[in-house]
Amino acid sequence: MLGRLILGIVKGLIVGGLLGFGLAKLGLAAPGAIVAYLAAALAGVLIGLVAGKPIWAKDAKIEAGMKAFVGALLGVGLMFVARRWLTMPVPVPLGELGGANLSLGEASGTPGTFGGLAITSLAAIAALLGGFYEADNDPSDEATPGAKPAAKAAAGGNNKRIASSAAADDLDEDLEAEAEKKRAKR
DSSP states (O other): OHHHHHHHHHHHHHHHHHHHHHHHHTTOSSOOHHHHHHHHHHHHHHHHHHSSSOTTSTTOHHHHHHHHHHHHHHHHHHHHHHHHHOOSBOSSOOGGGTBOOGGGTOOTTSBOBTTTSHHHHHHHHHHHHHHHHHHHOOGGGSOOTTOOOHHHHHHTOOSOOOOOHHHHHHHHHHHHHHHHHHHHHO
């Protein structure tokens, strides 16, 4: 489980970091509120599609879609938390990736905060969501070819819905007895 958690965090850091990098290259290193919330929703959608059981996995379309929808909502909520409480400045100079927007009236050399910069806030949000989604994914749900899940193997069941021969014979006898009773009533 720890390995899956770390994998989800790494996936989230990559997705959120790339999205933040893209915004910084567009001149939105420290985006305004609307852009930040929309970017957080997009980060939540993207990490919902790739973390845990990805959308391209067999029978994962609905699950990935639900994770993407919830990820968008959680991303917006986590962006509010990041912008509100992650107000400490980034300790390393990030160059143009960390410069505040000139449109905000701040000098371009002013270091941004963890919650105010796109590259740090989106990476943190996507890493949190990715870690949660990946840790929540149970690999025993994905059966390997030729292997049965432990619960089904212990129960002795397989995926076939065929009655045993003794039960089928009893059922046939019951149906014949009912048919004879109906004929006798006529």
